[in-house]
Amino acid sequence: xxxxxxxxxxxxxxxxxxxxxxxxxxxxxxxxxxxxxxxxxxxxxxxxxxxxxxxxxxxxxxxxxxxxxxxxxxxxxxxxxxxxxxxxxxxxxxxxxxxxxxxxxxxxxxxxxxxxxxxxxxxxxxxxxxxxxxxxxxxxxxxxxxxxxxxxxxxxxxxxxxxxxxxxxxxxxxxxxxxxxxxxxxxxxxxxxxxxxxxxxxxxxxxxxxxxxxxxxxxxxxxxxxxxxxxxxxxxxxxxxxxxxxxxxxxxxxxxxxxxxxxxxxxxxxxxxxx
Numbered sequence: 710x711x712x713x714x715x716x717x718x719x720x721x722x723x724x725x726x727x728x729x730x731x732x733x734x735x736x737x738x739x740x741x742x743x744x745x746x747x748x749x750x751x752x753x754x755x756x757x758x759x760x761x762x763x764x765x766x767x768x769x770x771x772x773x774x775x776x777x778x779x780x781x782x783x784x785x786x787x788x789x790x791x792x793x794x795x796x797x798x799x800x801x802x803x804x805x806x807x808x809x810x811x812x813x814x815x816x817x818x819x820x821x822x823x824x825x826x827x828x829x830x831x832x833x834x835x836x837x838x839x840x841x842x843x844x845x846x847x848x849x850x851x852x853x854x855x856x857x858x859x860x861x862x863x864x865x866x867x868x869x870x871x872x873x874x875x876x877x878x879x880x881x882x883x884x885x886x887x888x889x890x891x892x893x894x895x896x897x898x899x900x901x902x903x904x905x906x907x908x909x910x911x912x913x914x915x916x917x918x919x920x921x922x923x924x925x926x927x928x929x930x931x932x933x934x935x936x937x938x939x940x941x942x943x944x945x946x947x948x949x950x951x952x953x954x955x956x957x958x959x960x961x962x963x964x965x966x967x968x969x970x971x972x973x974x975x976x977x978x979x980x981x982x983x984x
Contacts, residue, residue, distance in 0.1 A: 712743045712966045713763075719750045719776050719783075730788070732773045740764040743966055745907070746792075748774070748785065755783055758907045759792035760964060766790045792905060825902055825913075829856060831895035831922065832884050838891040838928050839983045841868075842919070842943060843935045845898040847906035847962075855880045856894055859906075861963040863970075864935070867977045868892070872984065890984050895922065897934075897942040907964060908938035916946040929953055931983040936960030956980065 715733050738744055742763035749756050766772055772789030828845050843856075850858035857864035858880075865876040865883065872890045877883050887894055901914035923929055931954035934940040940957040959968045959976050 711739075712745055712964060713738050714745050714747065716747045716749075717774075719748065719755070721776070721778065722751065729777075730773050730775045732771045734771050735766040735789075736770045738763050738767050740767040742767070743964060745964065746774075750783070753783075756910075756912075757785065757904045758910045759787075759905055760907060761790055761792055825900055826851065827900045828896045828898055828917070829854065831893060831917075832856070832887055833893040833895070833922070833926070834888050835926065836891055836928060837888070837893035837926050838930045839980060840893045840895065840922065840926070840929060840932045841935055841958075841980075842932060842939050843894075843896045844908045844911060844939045844942065845896050845901050845903060845914075849906070853880075857961070859963065862961050863963075863973065864961040867961055867973060870974055871977055871980045891928070892984060893922075893926070893929075895919075897939055897946070906962075908936060908960070908962070911938065914942065916942065919943070919947050920950075923950060923953060931956055931980070933958050933977075933980055936962065936965070954983065 717731050717733065719731070721729075733744075733746055735744065740763045744761040744763060744766055746759045746761070747757075748759070761772075766789070769789055772787065775786050775788065777784040777786065826845065829850070833840075846856060847859055847862070850856060852858070868887070869876045872886070872892075874886065874890070877886050895917060897916055897919070898911065898914045899917045901911045903911045919932075923932075932943070932950075933956040934943050935958055937957070937960065939960075943955070956979055958980075959965060959973050961973070
């Protein structure tokens with residue numbers, strides 16, 4: 710299994726109206742691969758990433774996307790295959806507060822283009838000793854209103870290694886299972902803008918008040934960040950924490966196919982001593 714990356718730049722200045730379709734070569738992609746397509750724009754800050762399952766594109770020579778520029782926003786429509794967890798963009802500007810630090814004090818306001826999404830409430834109780842932080846639930850998880858709802862995400866398999874207990878089937882039982890092992894679950898982002906489910910596509914994030922979480926959990930021993938982007942945001946927004954261990958973990962996302970399972974197990978097993 711490999712992650713195949715394709716990069717395309719939208720060039721409206723050199724494209725006729727009838728040529729606003731951009732082709733992506735998929736001829737050498739296997740059914741076990743993941744195709745990631747990064748799209749940017751020659752003259753505006755547009756930057757989007759889309760994730761495709763190899764089995765959806767492996768029997769095609771190519772897929773394509775078409776660009777529709779409405780002035781206030783840009784829509785991208787796909788032909789040949791649909792991206793996983795894609796989010797359509799609205800046709801109006803959405804005001805949000807951005808750049809919070811410490812106790813969520815806004816230091817800037819701006820208008821942004823895109824879909825503002827909101828995360829899930831934390832799973833916690835006063836006895837928690839370990840907090841695992843992601844960035845923002847993927848689209849499938851938001852649809853289910855359940856952390857790590859994408860069956861291809863390895864989170865629940867990795868926590869089973871950490872706890873030494875088989876993960877329950879139902880989501881309600883999974884929450885009880887985490888708390889039984891004194892594990893809390895939350896995300897760095899309270900809200901953000903993100904087309905699709907890739908961490909690299911996150912922008913205009915508003916962080917959750919992690920400092921307040923730490924204050925109300927006197928037994929907390931460690932915070933594990935699920936993936937590089939979670940760790941980066943944690944260091945960006947959370948400062949001055951004492952007596953709580955910070956652990957950066959390889960992402961459990963299916964997009965993180967470059968790190969072997971064995972290495973992920975090794976790194977996540979570091980959490981065992983904190984529960």
